[in-house]
Amino acid sequence: MNELKIILMGFGAVGKGVAKAISVKKDNIKEKYGVTLKLVAVADSSSSAISESGLDEDLLLKTKETSGNLASYPEFGSKINGEEVLDVVEYDLLVEATPTNINDGEPAKSLTLKAFNSKKDVVTSNKGHLALFFSEMNEVAEKNNVQFKYEASVGGAMPIINFAEETLPSSKISSIIGILNGTTNYILSRMTSEGSSYKNTLQESQQLGIAETDPTQDVEGIDAACKTVILANSILGIDATYSDVEVVGISKITSEAIQLADKEGYLIKLIAEVSKDALKVSPRLVKKNSPYAVDGTLNMATIKTDLADEVTVVGKGAGSLETASAMLTDVINIIKTKN
Amino acid sequence: MNELKIILMGFGAVGKGVAKAISVKKDNIKEKYGVTLKLVAVADSSSSAISESGLDEDLLLKTKETSGNLASYPEFGSKINGEEVLDVVEYDLLVEATPTNINDGEPAKSLTLKAFNSKKDVVTSNKGHLALFFSEMNEVAEKNNVQFKYEASVGGAMPIINFAEETLPSSKISSIIGILNGTTNYILSRMTSEGSSYKNTLQESQQLGIAETDPTQDVEGIDAACKTVILANSILGIDATYSDVEVVGISKITSEAIQLADKEGYLIKLIAEVSKDALKVSPRLVKKNSPYAVDGTLNMATIKTDLADEVTVVGKGAGSLETASAMLTDVINIIKTKN
Numbered sequence: 001m002n003e004l005k006i007i008l009m010g011f012g013a014v015g016k017g018v019a020k021a022i023s024v025k026k027d028n029i030k031e032k033y034g035v036t037l038k039l040v041a042v043a044d045s046s047s048s049a050i051s052e053s054g055l056d057e058d059l060l061l062k063t064k065e066t067s068g069n070l071a072s073y074p075e076f077g078s079k080i081n082g083e084e085v086l087d088v089v090e091y092d093l094l095v096e097a098t099p100t101n102i103n104d105g106e107p108a109k110s111l112t113l114k115a116f117n118s119k120k121d122v123v124t125s126n127k128g129h130l131a132l133f134f135s136e137m138n139e140v141a142e143k144n145n146v147q148f149k150y151e152a153s154v155g156g157a158m159p160i161i162n163f164a165e166e167t168l169p170s171s172k173i174s175s176i177i178g179i180l181n182g183t184t185n186y187i188l189s190r191m192t193s194e195g196s197s198y199k200n201t202l203q204e205s206q207q208l209g210i211a212e213t214d215p216t217q218d219v220e221g222i223d224a225a226c227k228t229v230i231l232a233n234s235i236l237g238i239d240a241t242y243s244d245v246e247v248v249g250i251s252k253i254t255s256e257a258i259q260l261a262d263k264e265g266y267l268i269k270l271i272a273e274v275s276k277d278a279l280k281v282s283p284r285l286v287k288k289n290s291p292y293a294v295d296g297t298l299n300m301a302t303i304k305t306d307l308a309d310e311v312t313v314v315g316k317g318a319g320s321l322e323t324a325s326a327m328l329t330d331v332i333n334i335i336k337t338k339n
Numbered sequence: 340m341n342e343l344k345i346i347l348m349g350f351g352a353v354g355k356g357v358a359k360a361i362s363v364k365k366d367n368i369k370e371k372y373g374v375t376l377k378l379v380a381v382a383d384s385s386s387s388a389i390s391e392s393g394l395d396e397d398l399l400l401k402t403k404e405t406s407g408n409l410a411s412y413p414e415f416g417s418k419i420n421g422e423e424v425l426d427v428v429e430y431d432l433l434v435e436a437t438p439t440n441i442n443d444g445e446p447a448k449s450l451t452l453k454a455f456n457s458k459k460d461v462v463t464s465n466k467g468h469l470a471l472f473f474s475e476m477n478e479v480a481e482k483n484n485v486q487f488k489y490e491a492s493v494g495g496a497m498p499i500i501n502f503a504e505e506t507l508p509s510s511k512i513s514s515i516i517g518i519l520n521g522t523t524n525y526i527l528s529r530m531t532s533e534g535s536s537y538k539n540t541l542q543e544s545q546q547l548g549i550a551e552t553d554p555t556q557d558v559e560g561i562d563a564a565c566k567t568v569i570l571a572n573s574i575l576g577i578d579a580t581y582s583d584v585e586v587v588g589i590s591k592i593t594s595e596a597i598q599l600a601d602k603e604g605y606l607i608k609l610i611a612e613v614s615k616d617a618l619k620v621s622p623r624l625v626k627k628n629s630p631y632a633v634d635g636t637l638n639m640a641t642i643k644t645d646l647a648d649e650v651t652v653v654g655k656g657a658g659s660l661e662t663a664s665a666m667l668t669d670v671i672n673i674i675k676t677k678n
Contacts, residue, residue, distance in 0.1 A: 021509070021646055024645075024646070025509060025646070028511075157646075157647040157648060157650065158650065159502075159506035159507065159650065162505065162506045163498075163502065163506050166501065166505040166506055167498035167501045167502050167505060167506065167668065168498065168668065169668055169671045169672070170360070170364060170664050170665075170667035170668040170670075170671055171664055171668075172367075189628070267628070288627070288628070288632075289528070289606070289627070289632050289633065289634040290633070290634065291630075291633055291637070291639075291653045293627075293628050293632060294628065294629070294630055295628040295629065298630070300630075302653075305664070306363075307360055307363070307364070307496075307660055307661065307663065307664035307667065308496040308498075308654065308655070308661055308664040308665070309496060309654070309655045309658070309660075309661050310654070310655070311496065311497065311498065311652070311653070311654040311655075312651075312652065312653035312654065313650070313651065313652055313653075314630045314641075314650070314651035314652075314653070315647065315648070315649070315650040315651065316647070316648050316649070316650075319648065321646055321648075322646065322647055322648050324646065325509050325510055325644070325646035325647040326509075326647070328509035328646070329506065329507065329508055329509040329510075331509075332508045332509055333508070
């Protein structure tokens with residue numbers, strides 16, 4: 001293989017990060033692995049740009065920025081989008097970065113299954129289809145003998161799925177306990193440092209663009225619960241789905257509770273626990289100066305093993321380029337298996 | 340390959356951990372990778388046990404515990420040791436766990452070179468020969484087309500070398516900043532929490548067996564400097580040796596300095612910095628509630644990258660079984676390349 005033809009689905013923050021990352025890294029990847037990454041199609045929710053000879057990443061970003069969609073991409077812009085793009089373009093790999101949908105996993109689910117059934121590998125940052133249909137998705141991938149990679153779906157740029165597999169093969173993993181949502185970690189960190197109320201801190205986070213206008217998915221623990229399910233399935237081999245996770249969010253946390261904990265040397269964090277005995281997301285006390293005590297929008301995960309004891313990873317849980325870097329790592333790992 | 344014949348050199352804390360780890364994991368490794376790990380020789384500084392049909396790990400540990408050496412291992416104990424063992428036994432892999440020697444890297448250097456020149460792979464936990472002769476050692480390995488793995492030499496069970504290579508292939512690493520010595524981190528953590536003096540805290544650490552009777556290598560930053568050199572060479576490709584590292588230890592740190600930092604929201608840590616611009620180990624201020632703020636004997640390292648921003652790993656920097664787990668990971672990675 002000396003060329004990898006990629007269709008990129010979704011051109012929001014993550015999708016744009018992928019285009020940027022490919023633009024920055026393609027020469028390096030060609031040199032190191034002998035493979036040219038070629039974006040043959042990019043689609044957002046209403047339009048696409050399609051060219052079998054390859055699209056220009058920087059022009060894609062500029063087109064989206066100036067016109068708001070991809071239809072006006074010079075010569076190759078169109079109104080074709082969604083599954084139809086997969087029908088009209090020849091490709092090797094689907095990079096799927098559409099928004100997470102926790103109700104039915106769409107459009108990620110249909111796009112991914114269509115790719116699998118056409119014998120194509122898929123790299124995703126999406127949590128919805130994984131949290132709802134982990135086993136089903138992976139069974140279809142296996143049946144078609146294709147690869148399905150989703151490092152970016154948990155913890156953004158914090159390596160966790162590849163990390164567990166590649167760097168801890170000598171140890172048996174019994175549990176993963178971590179902070180898997182950056183928005184709530186930011187809110188709790190600010191409530192601790194400023195002594196401010198939940199309501200005011202949430203408003204501040206919304207003004208900064210850290211929390212969404214409708215913050216439910218983050219503050220009620222739904223996002224963290226999706227990630228909990230993905231880790232349970234992928235690392236611990238627990239056949240669980242979203243509804244198996246016990247979830248309590250942070251909206252009931254008072255500044256008084258945080259100050260009380262602080263006096264005793266503790267912080268309150270929204271902690272996800274993944275083990276054979278428990279799948280849950282809830283506010284918990286953690287010790288200061290422990291690996292759990294990371295501030296701001298950082299994510300972290302402590303992996304409990306038999307031989308290596310506890311090993312922790314910390315990284316940026318979100319961010320356009322950061323999340324894209326995890327997807328590019330998955331792409332490189334797929335390339336490595338084909339060379 | 341369905342069998343891997345291993346010679347284990349060094350039977351102190353790490354060597355015993357390796358025997359224990361093999362005992363615990365060999366069935367699992369056979370099942371997963373189809374390879375039987377067989378200890379054909381184990382040597383300490385004055386004796387050995389040698390058997391081509393394989394030694395019993397638990398009996399090795401028991402023999403060492405009861406007699407203090409391996410000469411009394413039933414039937415297969417002997418006074419042969421050191422390089423001579425490599426001459427009399429047929430083997431595939433040398434697992435080298437002799438004590439670190441920062442003056443001339445011996446006996447690790449000679450043992451390792453002898454193995455390389457016999458076309459054998461080597462896994463080591465030793466820092467001396469790597470800190471002094473990194474390029475030379477790796478050149479000989481390359482010339483002989485054998486593998487040289489040293490994950491355990493930096494950070495014990497904290498994955499760092501494999502981590503950088505395997506889980507961050509999409510990013511360019513510009514620097515590594517971390518806490519690479521557990522003893523000094525313990526002393527500084529206790530001085531912070533107890534307000535105690537350096538002298539008293541060192542004594543306490545010695546009584547607990549955390550600091551050595553002669554604590555120089557740890558408290559003067561020599562151990563951390565060795566690890567700094569290994570990371571510079573292995574991850575950043577900087578051709579450096581031990582004498583290139585600027586080193587200041589912790590023995591001049593006062594409890595007053597620590598309390599002053601504390602009041603401003605900082606901790607004092609012995610920080611190793613690895614970048615093109617700086618190779619140094621020195622006490623530095625780090626923010627509380629940052630990934631650098633880990634307490635006790637933990638090690639940590641923050642890897643600064645272009646795409647993934649900063650990614651941090653935290654783990655046990657020492658410990659018999661923990662360090663052995665990193666060596667076993669190297670062994671498994673070697674097995675993977677042969678299957």
